[in-house]
Amino acid sequence: MFNSITKMTKKKSSLSTLANHKTISDARRMLPLAELKILMVEDDPFLRDLYQRIFDRASIKVELARDGEEGFDVVKAQKPDLMLLDVMLPGITGPELLSKMAKELEYVPMVIMLSDLDQIGVKDKCINLGAKAFISKNDVSGPELLRKVEEILKA
Amino acid sequence: MQFIKNKISSYIRFLADNQQVFLSLLLILLVPGILVFNTVFVVKSMDDNMNYELRLKAEMAGSIVARYSSDLLGDPTQLQAKIKLTVDESLHSSTRKVTIMVPEGENFQVLASSDQSEISQIRPQLQYTVAWHQHATIAQLVQTVQNHQTERLWQVVTPIATPTGSKLGLVEILVSTADMDARTQTVLVNSVLVLVASIGLVLLLIANNARLFQYALLFHKLQEVDKMKDNFISIASHELKTPVTAAKGFLSLVEQEKQVLPAEIQSDINKANMSLERLSDLVNDLLNVSRIEQKRLAIDPVPTDIRTVVGEVFEDLSGSAQKKGLTIEYHPFTGELPPVLIDPAKFRQIMVNLLTNAIKYTISGKVEVNIIFEDLGKVAVSVKDTGIGMSAGDMEKLFTQFYRVRNRKARDIVGTGLGLWITKQLTEMMDGKILVESIEDVGSRFTVVFSVIPTKKK
Ligand SMILES: Nc1ncnc2c1ncn2[C@@H]1O[C@H](COP(=O)(O)OP(=O)(O)OP(=O)(O)O)[C@@H](O)[C@H]1O
Ligand SMILES: [Mg+2]
Numbered sequence: 001m002f003n004s005i006t007k008m009t010k011k012k013s014s015l016s017t018l019a020n021h022k023t024i025s026d027a028r029r030m031l032p033l034a035e036l037k038i039l040m041v042e043d044d045p046f047l048r049d050l051y052q053r054i055f056d057r058a059s060i061k062v063e064l065a066r067d068g069e070e071g072f073d074v075v076k077a078q079k080p081d082l083m084l085l086d087v088m089l090p091g092i093t094g095p096e097l098l099s100k101m102a103k104e105l106e107y108v109p110m111v112i113m114l115s116d117l118d119q120i121g122v123k124d125k126c127i128n129l130g131a132k133a134f135i136s137k138n139d140v141s142g143p144e145l146l147r148k149v150e151e152i153l154k155a
Numbered sequence: 156m157q158f159i160k161n162k163i164s165s166y167i168r169f170l171a172d173n174q175q176v177f178l179s180l181l182l183i184l185l186v187p188g189i190l191v192f193n194t195v196f197v198v199k200s201m202d203d204n205m206n207y208e209l210r211l212k213a214e215m216a217g218s219i220v221a222r223y224s225s226d227l228l229g230d231p232t233q234l235q236a237k238i239k240l241t242v243d244e245s246l247h248s249s250t251r252k253v254t255i256m257v258p259e260g261e262n263f264q265v266l267a268s269s270d271q272s273e274i275s276q277i278r279p280q281l282q283y284t285v286a287w288h289q290h291a292t293i294a295q296l297v298q299t300v301q302n303h304q305t306e307r308l309w310q311v312v313t314p315i316a317t318p319t320g321s322k323l324g325l326v327e328i329l330v331s332t333a334d335m336d337a338r339t340q341t342v343l344v345n346s347v348l349v350l351v352a353s354i355g356l357v358l359l360l361i362a363n364n365a366r367l368f369q370y371a372l373l374f375h376k377l378q379e380v381d382k383m384k385d386n387f388i389s390i391a392s393h394e395l396k397t398p399v400t401a402a403k404g405f406l407s408l409v410e411q412e413k414q415v416l417p418a419e420i421q422s423d424i425n426k427a428n429m430s431l432e433r434l435s436d437l438v439n440d441l442l443n444v445s446r447i448e449q450k451r452l453a454i455d456p457v458p459t460d461i462r463t464v465v466g467e468v469f470e471d472l473s474g475s476a477q478k479k480g481l482t483i484e485y486h487p488f489t490g491e492l493p494p495v496l497i498d499p500a501k502f503r504q505i506m507v508n509l510l511t512n513a514i515k516y517t518i519s520g521k522v523e524v525n526i527i528f529e530d531l532g533k534v535a536v537s538v539k540d541t542g543i544g545m546s547a548g549d550m551e552k553l554f555t556q557f558y559r560v561r562n563r564k565a566r567d568i569v570g571t572g573l574g575l576w577i578t579k580q581l582t583e584m585m586d587g588k589i590l591v592e593s594i595e596d597v598g599s600r601f602t603v604v605f606s607v608i609p610t611k612k613k
Binding site: 053054088116121122142144 | 393397399400404406408411439
């Protein structure tokens, strides 16, 4: 019975949103950022360092992953509440990771995409694949990032 | 072997990629080919026709001789005389021989002949037997060799019969094709001359137009280079963005440090920040240009109250105008303003570009932002300044990439000359219009006009 349901949802379309999966509960969403488990996937070492510092300064713990594969493993093992995901990654890209998680995992965190892209289709594609929102990296390069994330999370 | 294979496949790929060249090569081969084919075909069919004509004539002569011979078979001397006369006077000069034969056992014996030496000879040829037994005229081409010269001849054999139909003998006529062959030869030579001349002409024309191929190839290459340039700009500006973002981020970490920094360090940090901002703007502009040119810029139109966006931009930038000692004013339309279907972020970019320009290119005086709505379905936002202005000539080129006015007043003002190009593209992508009025040393006014979403009233 359960099997047939998962099969059906899989068949529906590749655009199947994460609505069919377990994700962060509404109650947890309202908690302060410091009490959430956050994962950040970013390939550039300087940006990774920067984000680490921003989170550290606000005393928020953050798990860092260097690429899509690593991000996938962390999601699978630690089930974070929130994932900040770069669009352009070496190996599997951000959108590819979104659909991989939707296909292979039962639990998928809330995903906010980080991007400096403004390309036709990319944003829609990610939203269709289940991402919650987009943040432009160069609009929010400093500590404003945290405010923006919080805003999206509580919306 | 492998090398040759590679070479050939690379040529094939080249041709597949350059269809114009492929077509032209095909034409080069095809046109002379058709000419050659046509010549060969015409000469051949002319030869066939003449041959057929000659054969008909020989057969006609055969039947005439056969007719009068039937009465004279009993008088060989008179027959001989008549034959001689016929050949000498009535028949064409290409008639080589006329022979009258009567059956002699299995074979035939010559009774009379234009060649007197052959009289009484016994002839065993198969055609004679066939013509005799089938009671029909038989014609065939034969070859003779005389003094090392081959000659083609029509040999026509016609039975001689009484009016009641009983067979008496045979007439054989030999007609040479030499005359006709000579004429065919002349035609052939002429045709080949014409053929060579026309192929030469075609090749000459093609050689003369070889430049066309070069242009075609050049055009192809140019397209590739253009694409490469686009890709390069796109990749380079992407790669540039990440370190700029990181640098800006780290600097903003320093700025938010709790402790107060010495004024000098703070001012250095501010300058570093401003430089980064410039770099970031430049990279963004380049990226915008390449996206617009590659038609990959996403526009997300939503119903927007443009006053909100204009107000925000005004707030953001009025500080820098005041710092310069300029008066800056905002006069929004105060009545009910229907929304406009635009991408707010892109519209914001338009306003930032226009307002920064107005502040940048005004040394003293006033910058004024107006929103005008006169209920004709259009709303206009204008940015007016009392700045350095520009000449009519500059105004024409204003919206081209990298165009900057070059005069003493504009000299120390930094910029790339991309802002207005991007502004115009963005405006037009959202179905708007951009207008400029300017007088040198007096000031400028830039206006963007958009259609409002029609309200359902009445
Ligand atoms: N309000 C204005 N008054 C006088 N000249 C202007 C004004 N706006 C633009 N110009 C002229 O038009 C040129 C092109 O403007 P544009 O905004 O495209 O480029 P820029 O300001 O030089 O560089 P950037 O790409 O950084 O904006 C400017 O160099 C300036 O000479
Ligand atoms: Mg400008």
